[in-house]
Amino acid sequence: MRFTTEESSLQGELPAIMEQLKLKLGNSPDLIMRHIRIASSPVVIAAVIYFEGLIDRQLVNDLVLCSSLSASSGDASPQDASAQERAYGLLFNHVSARGEASVVRTLDGVLEAVLSGCTVLIVDGIGEAISCSTKGGESRGIEEPTTQVVIRGPKDSFNESLSTNIALIRRRIKNPDLWLEKLKLGDKTRTDVAIMYMKHTVDDGLVEEVKRRLQRANLSVVLETGAIEEMIQDQTATFFPTIYNTERPDVIAANLLEGCVAILVDGTPFGLLAPTVFAQFFQSPDDYYYRFDVGIFLRILRYTCYLISLLLPSVYIAAITFHQDMVPTTLLISIASAREGIPFPAFIEAMLMELSFEVLREAGVRMPRAMGQAVSIVGALVLGQAAVQAGIVSTAMVIVVSITGIASFSTPAYNVAIAARLIRLFIMVLAATLGFYGILLGCIVLLAHMCSLQSFGVPYMAPFAPFRLIDQKDTILRMPRWPFIKRDRKIYEEQAAEPWLQQQKRSGSSDPAKGE
């Protein structure tokens, strides 16, 4: 619902206005209207309107109290003003002394203010109302992050309140350069969205582009950052996320300092970061909190695990189906004896196991907590042991699938791990039809696809391709901190492919690349 365009003013009798408001909101019982007397000698009535639950009760009570007190503290009034106007003026002074207050002149304005958690004061007979920010209500406390767990490092994570989330970031960067812009997105939901960036560090073109894309997105419903992510990403036809999301304020803070733009949305604990590169999805915040050698080891481990989760079943299928000569003889014999009596070709066997593992995993996420044990028993016994004993799958396949599954959990970012799960199925088909040749070509095409992606103009595979030596110290490696005190993401300026950036670059600095 766009708020109705017909401008209904606040002129008129107070009861009539109230009636109109009630009508518009369908008599919702959580809309609270209180009447107070704000002047006594000629009685002036004001209405206090708010939604129960959206406001901080303490603040509103305070406000009401001070408003009624303003009546008694009335000073000598100028003759030309009516009693109502006098009372209104006093009231406004009082309210604005208590907090953020603004004037609203239309009924729609009142509605919007009330819906976003403000308290509105309407004085009888005055054509305008005072909207007073009293946002509050219940929200979840700041808890430990559930999706990006670290051993060492800050343990706070975002919650569903935008102001809390912004404060969590501000607390980490006490710098006037940290700028914040707010806008409302979604025709129906009118969700508050905040854009944060470090002025002077961030590329101005990037901020403009983020805002332009947000405005262009033309969303009607914004309940989660996912909707925004989908609308503002560079390419849609890809398995890979080109915008980073996190629920950790320290990750957002670190990336803001490197020149990224953060997008926070009211009502979700997940913030977005743009631009991002593929390597970022393999960084965990505690890489920076450990010693650098441990960090490097863990990163290499993660990349290896990603490759395993992507390729292992395919390699197994290809080796068993096409390239038996590659497998050492003793191993081949034991695999062959395990596969003896299995009715399916390796590919079908692998698909069966992979899909049942995916089912198990999905069930593990969705099922009620109390049923956990049942599912794990069924999973471990039925799918593992019983399937092998029944001669449906071989032990080697169970090992392969479980290693693949475990490896896929070691990627810090869930959305990249899920991409590997999808692509794995395609590569398995290639492996079953063309063996290693198929896997090789599949990998080349996959890499080519990834090289063609970009995130807000930054090549997705940077700094591997296009290669930048300076940035290598924080990709697969995590070099010790002392040499890279001045680390900042310059990829953005140098490698941008987007026309708006190139134009900007051309006007900004001399560009020798262009021939006459």
Add this chain to the structure above:
Amino acid sequence: MNTPKISAGQLFALIILFVFGTAIAVNYGLDAKKDAWIAILLGTFSGCLLFMLFSYLYRQYPDLTLTCYTQRIMGKYVGWLLGMIFVLYFIYDAARDVRDAGELLNTSVYDATPIFVLNAVMLLAIAYVLDKGLYVLARLSEIFIVIIAASGIVGSILVFASRIIDLNNLLPVLEYGWKPILTTTYPSTFIFPFGEMLCFSMLFPLLKNPELQLKTGLLAIVLSGLALSYTIAIDIAVLGADISSRSIFALLTMVSKVNIADFLQRLDPIALFTMLIVDFFKIAMLYYAAVIGTADLFQVKPSRKLVVPVGCVILITSMSITGSFNEHLLEGKLSISNFQLMVVVGIPLLLAAVHLIRKYIGKGQSVDP
């Protein structure tokens, strides 16, 4: 089209992968018997000279591709015809390399799979990459150059570690004098693969730093020439000149001899896939040159549209080019010493000569349009 330009590093990686191309797979320069490595070094040296010729032409027309400036130099009709010859050459050469890859796979692992399927799948993957644009190929090359370098280094260590190298196989140097070396170098190791680098003239206008083109190119050629020479020398040192020249793919045979503690053995599939990767890039470069050239000649605006048609032509050519692998190899030798020599050395020399003549005559007369 607003695509990112090719950086010097990417050009470097592309050239190295291109030179390795099929040269590392087929028995390269082994006509010179145990002195093949000298023939390759000589070929590399001559390749540098040839590359300087290409660079000279490019410098005269820094914004134009080979087929475009051919028309500038030779006039509309003759130039168009020569451009057509270039394009046909690129297609033919790409088809030969596709066939190489198909035969390589067919003889080593996929004896039951039709070559047509193997070739078609390869071209399909390349077409996908080229459809995304040359910059994607360039970025890919940056990733794969690392993989190739790593597998080269690890492979060398394994070969050394398994004590199969017998340097006596390389001695005595120059047993038969210079004559077999020279006849192998000119034209064989010279044209293939350094002469084929003519196709890079089609991408030079896309370079980000044109001033680095010559330096990067020469460095890449010298490095890859040294690596090729080293590889062939090891082939010979392990297998002996006789077996190397008689085996179909000497490198594969050599690598299959690696055996460390009865555990690390049968590495030939890894060598095979290394060869396939480099071949992939070689085909892709020639394919790209053919696509851009065709687009230039026939004025097709987004050249992307030609990726699939040209790919089909390459595929069909690769199938109809020969009946058997031996015929394929023999035809390769013949075409190198006749057709290819004429196209990659003869025509560019002619172009340079005509350009110089026009420049001097043009000086006396009015300004060239």
